[in-house]
Amino acid sequence: xxxxxxxxxxxxxxxxMLRHFFFTYYALFGTPQQRSFSxxxxxxRPEVTVLIPAHNEELVIDNILKRMxxxxxxxxxxEVLVIDDASTDRTRETADEFAKRCSYIKVxxxxxxxxxxxxxLNDGIKFSTGEIILTFDADYYPQLDVIEKLxxxxxxxxxxxxxxxxxxxxxxxxxxxxxxxLERIAGYRVxxxxxxxxxxxPQYGGTVGGFRKEVLEKTGRWDSxxxxxxxxxxIRCILDGYQVRYVEDAECYEEAVTTWRAYWNxxxxxxxxxxxxxxxxxxxxxxxxxxSVVEKAELTLLLSIYFVPILILLGWMVGIGAYFTDDKLIxxxxxxxxxxxxxSTVGNFAxxxxxxxxxxxxxxxxxxxxxxxxxxxxxxxxxxxxxAFVDLILTRDGKHNWNHTLHNGDGYNERDNRSNSRKTxxxxxxxxxx
Amino acid sequence: xxxxxxxxLAALAIPIIPALIEIFRRKDKGPRQIPEQTLYEDxxxxxxxxxxLEQMRARARVKATGDIIRVVGDVSIPNGAxxxxxxxxHGNLRLGSKxxxxxxxxxxxxxxxxxxxxxxxxxxxxxxxxIGRNARVNGIVDSAENIILRExxxxxxxxxxxxxxxxxxxxxxxxxxAGVSITATPPSPTVVPTEGPRIxxxxxxxxxxxxxxxTMPDLNIFFEERLEKVTDEKSRLxxxxxxxxxxxxxxxxxxxxxxxxxxxxxxEIEIYKLAISGxxxxxxxxxxxxxxxxxxxxxxxxxxxxxxxxxxxxxxxEKAEESGxxxxxxxxxxxxxxxxxxxxxxxGVSVNEAFEKLFASKLRTEARKRLKSAKGxxxxxxxxxxxxxxxxxxxxxxxEEWREASSLVYGCEETRRENPSDGANNLAQKDEDxxxxxxxxxxxxxxxxxxxLPRSVHRKHxxxxxxxxxxxxxxxxxxxxxxxxxxxFLDQILPLNLRTWMIFLSLAVILIFSSSIRILRxxxxxxxxxxxxxxxxx
Numbered sequence: 026x027x028x029x030x031x032x033x034x035x036x037x038x039x040x041x042m043l044r045h046f047f048f049t050y051y052a053l054f055g056t057p058q059q060r061s062f063s064x065x066x067x068x069x070r071p072e073v074t075v076l077i078p079a080h081n082e083e084l085v086i087d088n089i090l091k092r093m094x095x096x097x098x099x100x101x102x103x104e105v106l107v108i109d110d111a112s113t114d115r116t117r118e119t120a121d122e123f124a125k126r127c128s129y130i131k132v133x134x135x136x137x138x139x140x141x142x143x144x145x146l147n148d149g150i151k152f153s154t155g156e157i158i159l160t161f162d163a164d165y166y167p168q169l170d171v172i173e174k175l176x177x178x179x180x181x182x183x184x185x186x187x188x189x190x191x192x193x194x195x196x197x198x199x200x201x202x203x204x205x206x207l208e209r210i211a212g213y214r215v216x217x218x219x220x221x222x223x224x225x226x227p228q229y230g231g232t233v234g235g236f237r238k239e240v241l242e243k244t245g246r247w248d249s250x251x252x253x254x255x256x257x258x259x260i261r262c263i264l265d266g267y268q269v270r271y272v273e274d275a276e277c278y279e280e281a282v283t284t285w286r287a288y289w290n291x292x293x294x295x296x297x298x299x300x301x302x303x304x305x306x307x308x309x310x311x312x313x314x315x316x317s318v319v320e321k322a323e324l325t326l327l328l329s330i331y332f333v334p335i336l337i338l339l340g341w342m343v344g345i346g347a348y349f350t351d352d353k354l355i356x357x358x359x360x361x362x363x364x365x366x367x368x369s370t371v372g373n374f375a376x377x378x379x380x381x382x383x384x385x386x387x388x389x390x391x392x393x394x395x396x397x398x399x400x401x402x403x404x405x406x407x408x409x410x411x412x413a414f415v416d417l418i419l420t421r422d423g424k425h426n427w428n429h430t431l432h433n434g435d436g437y438n439e440r441d442n443r444s445n446s447r448k449t450x451x452x453x454x455x456x457x458x459x
Numbered sequence: 460x461x462x463x464x465x466x467x468l469a470a471l472a473i474p475i476i477p478a479l480i481e482i483f484r485r486k487d488k489g490p491r492q493i494p495e496q497t498l499y500e501d502x503x504x505x506x507x508x509x510x511x512l513e514q515m516r517a518r519a520r521v522k523a524t525g526d527i528i529r530v531v532g533d534v535s536i537p538n539g540a541x542x543x544x545x546x547x548x549h550g551n552l553r554l555g556s557k558x559x560x561x562x563x564x565x566x567x568x569x570x571x572x573x574x575x576x577x578x579x580x581x582x583x584x585x586x587x588x589x590i591g592r593n594a595r596v597n598g599i600v601d602s603a604e605n606i607i608l609r610e611x612x613x614x615x616x617x618x619x620x621x622x623x624x625x626x627x628x629x630x631x632x633x634x635x636x637a638g639v640s641i642t643a644t645p646p647s648p649t650v651v652p653t654e655g656p657r658i659x660x661x662x663x664x665x666x667x668x669x670x671x672x673x674t675m676p677d678l679n680i681f682f683e684e685r686l687e688k689v690t691d692e693k694s695r696l697x698x699x700x701x702x703x704x705x706x707x708x709x710x711x712x713x714x715x716x717x718x719x720x721x722x723x724x725x726x727e728i729e730i731y732k733l734a735i736s737g738x739x740x741x742x743x744x745x746x747x748x749x750x751x752x753x754x755x756x757x758x759x760x761x762x763x764x765x766x767x768x769x770x771x772x773x774x775x776x777e778k779a780e781e782s783g784x785x786x787x788x789x790x791x792x793x794x795x796x797x798x799x800x801x802x803x804x805x806x807g808v809s810v811n812e813a814f815e816k817l818f819a820s821k822l823r824t825e826a827r828k829r830l831k832s833a834k835g836x837x838x839x840x841x842x843x844x845x846x847x848x849x850x851x852x853x854x855x856x857x858x859e860e861w862r863e864a865s866s867l868v869y870g871c872e873e874t875r876r877e878n879p880s881d882g883a884n885n886l887a888q889k890d891e892d893x894x895x896x897x898x899x900x901x902x903x904x905x906x907x908x909x910x911x912l913p914r915s916v917h918r919k920h921x922x923x924x925x926x927x928x929x930x931x932x933x934x935x936x937x938x939x940x941x942x943x944x945x946x947x948f949l950d951q952i953l954p955l956n957l958r959t960w961m962i963f964l965s966l967a968v969i970l971i972f973s974s975s976i977r978i979l980r981x982x983x984x985x986x987x988x989x990x991x992x993x994x995x996x997x
Contacts, residue, residue, distance in 0.1 A: 053979075054982075058510035058512050058513055059510070059513055060583075060585065060603065062601075064601065064618045064619075064620070064636060065599055065601050065616075065618045065636070067634075068599055068616045068618060068633070068634050068636065069581075069598075069599055069616075180563070180581045180583060180598070180599055180601065181563075181565060181581075181583055182527055182545035182547065182562060182563040182565060182580065182581075183520075183527060183545075183547060183565065200482055203482075223512055224510065224512040224513045224515075224516050225512075265523075265525065266520060266523030266524065266525045266527070267525075314519070314522045315519050315520050315521070315522040315523035316519055317512075317515040317516050317518070317519040318515070319512060319515060320515075320516065320519070391481065392481075394477035394478050394480065394481040395478050395481055395482070396478070397475050397477075397478045398475075398478045398482070
């Protein structure tokens with residue numbers, strides 16, 4: 026009986042290993058299979074609306090709004106909408122101050138709040154005037170020419186969604202932030218880059234990215250019932266025939282979570298949301314006619330990736346069961362090799378060799394030393410994803426809680442401010458908005 | 460339980476050791492500045508033909524419904540047509556005259572916009588783009604090949620990796636971005652427009668081409684393509700000849716003086732001679748039967764030791780002596796500095812390291828001067844107070860001052876990543892730099908390995924030995940797994956549940972892992988991935 030499980034698990038592991046090995050190889054040595062739009066960055070200047078949803082972000086909102094005033098994009102073609110999602114702190118006041126000074130910054134007050142970020146973004150869309158809609162989280166800090174870089178791919182009529190790169194700014198804060206840094210580097214420097222270069226499907230990450238407004242209107246905007254509304258929207262756009270592009274040099278700096286609890290909460294939401302998306306879209310992905318076989322395979326693997334840690338947990342249980350029942354597995358002599366492959370293949374959704382290659386490519390060799398510590402997050406995610414799956418099954422009615430991650434501006438402020446802000450903050454309290 | 464069983468478990472802790480060092484190392488507490496530039500180079504290489512994956516995507520996308528007309532193959536739109544959607548063609552796209560396109564046009568082949576046509580969107584192509592007379596494009600024209608604007612053509616902006624050719628009265632409203640050149644073409648004849656080639660064609664060639672074009676208009680494309688290929692080949696040939704002649708001429712004037720080469724090994728002298736004669740790395744490798752990477756390493760080492768300058772010309776003996784003096788002074792100063800800090804003298808410190816350290820100390824002094832002058836004190840006081848303050852036990856103050864100074868003068872840690880060779884950037888690294896010097900050469904073990912030939916040769920032998928050892932371990936593990944009786948003597952020292960084959964296999968896996976890293980590095984170096992250069996951390 027155990028042989029069957031081991032076989033299934035091995036096949037899945039090998040599939041993911043090949044996928045990530047190919048990505049890593051391609052990121053290291055491959056050449057892009059489709060055109061880059063960096064050449065026309067700055068030439069194409071459509072009207073752009075930037076949406077910044079904010080809930081209790083008083084410590085960071087001024088950073089991003091100040092940055093918005095410094096952007097090199099022509100201000101007559103820029104509109105910044107701050108969507109205050111029923112904040113109870115000074116977020117609204119801070120945004121209002123900027124709105125008074127700059128005519129292109131506007132504040133939308135969602136007094137009742139609720140339904141999380143997707144609902145806030147949908148409200149923002151109603152007031153937007155731009156042809157291109159870009160979204161940034163309140164704790165993000167973009168490069169000065171990020172908008173020029175992000176809108177450039179929209180010159181191509183096939184492109185409906187664009188994603189930029191996220192870089193962690195507070196990696197020195199804690200071990201958790203270092204781990205998140207590694208994950209981010211692997212995710213963007215290798216995973217997204219390879220997917221874009223290989224004409225596959227880069228993923229819109231919910232921030233530092235954007236859409237054509239007409240695409241959003243056509244696909245039905247953000248679904249507030251989904252916890253991973255970004256992934257959901259990406260898949261819907263792809264199913265509508267649009268292309269997603271990743272712009273690696275459009276960099277934006279984020280404040281990563283710094284505690285294990287916050288890490289768990291954030292990943293739990295992602296895992297649950299991803300699984301929701303997989304259940305919702307997997308059938309359509311396989312059925313649709315306008316995706317190539319390679320795209321279908323890639324999308325299936327992408328949507329199912331949060332199930333992999335559950336399989337690993339299952340694998341461990343099978344191993345223990347086989348030991349106690351004295352059931353000899355067919356591949357017993359090579360179980361050690363298989364486990365080492367598994368270990369190095371599915372670190373935390375990016376195999377360790379991929380993380381290593383990404384850090385190497387990003388000139389961050391010092392971070393390579395941390396790779397063994399990723400094992401911690403790997404174990405944590407195994408249980409996190411299993412819990413998310415069980416909870417998802419138990420709450421099939423669609424009522425899911427939206428956990429909001431609080432930010433303290435740790436990465437951007439100077440040391441003195443930082444130490445003060447640390448004292449005043451409780452990290453990552455869960456907030457139920459539904 | 461036998462405690463020896465814990466031995467392999469203890470080995471598991473080894474990979475964690477660097478992680479622990481990294482986690483508990485002292486951090487830079489200074490303010491972090493956000494870099495405005497992307498931290499890596501962008502590679503925009505697009506292959507000539509349509510890649511297989513793109514073809515697959517295109518074939519599948521044809522079935523998609525929406526506001527895009529998708530065609531796999533060539534498209535020719537008749538004169539006077541009006542199209543409201545975007546057009547995507549996976550071949551050539553030819554638009555007739557007086558057409559009106561309300562959307563954008565994208566093609567993987569050539570795009571031709573006919574006379575007096577009007578495109579409201581953008582034009583994107585991987586091939587040549589020609590905008591006809593009196594045609595108008597409201598958007599951007601972007602191509603990987605040449606863009607030609609005929610008389611009175613009007614576009615918003617053009618962008619190409621190659622050339623933009625403008626006929627008289629052609630107008631670009633906003634921006635021209637050309638990778639090679641922007642040229643003006645003479646007014647085109649009534650039938651066929653002319654194109655400015657990079658190498659002038661002979662009269663005969665142009666006459667033939669005109670004749671062919673007039674008589675067989677359908678062959679135009681093929682003929683032009685062929686002609687372009689011929690001219691390209693010609694220019695490549697001339698370029699190669701020119702380079703060769705230049706290198707020969709430059710080598711003539713060089714006289715090799717072997718008196719200053721006493722300290723070099725015979726191999727280094729051979730490479731030195733060939734390098735200053737204008738030979739490139741590959742040719743030197745072929746001539747001396749050496750790996751080009753090895754040759755490159757030796758040349759880098761010679762440059763660093765001032766035997767060669769950056770352009771591979773020999774340094775004059777005076778310069779060598781001067782640099783020797785400087786290096787001597789540097790080493791002496793470094794030793795003094797080390798003594799001052801109560802540490803042992805740095806025996807065997809490399810020349811580069813010593814030089815970097817001197818440079819760093821000079822910069823540090825300068826930084827303090829600037830800080831003091833910013834505060835309104837005299838710079839002279841600033842230099843003198845350094846030592847005294849330390850003696851007075853005001854270490855904390857100096858440390859704070861140093862942090863401020865480094866951030867004031869040299870910016871933040873992040874900038875160091877952009878310019879790894881800049882010693883000044885390294886200064887802002889950590890406060891502990893003030894106490895003990897890091898590897899300012901910044902290249903870590905790789906640089907240290909490239910000081911001379913013998914070490915590289917040893918490493919090469921070692922690599923071969925390692926693979927042999929790995930194979931042996933795999934073989935041993937297989938043998939012991941199936942014939943455990945062969946190694947019963949090991950059971951006396953090992954616990955029973957710890958299989959011998961497991962140990963051999965573990966060793967093999969470790970060796971495979973380490974060899975893979977070596978191979979990856981070697982391949983990266985050979986493929987010239989400059990992105991992989993070490994810039995931070997060591």
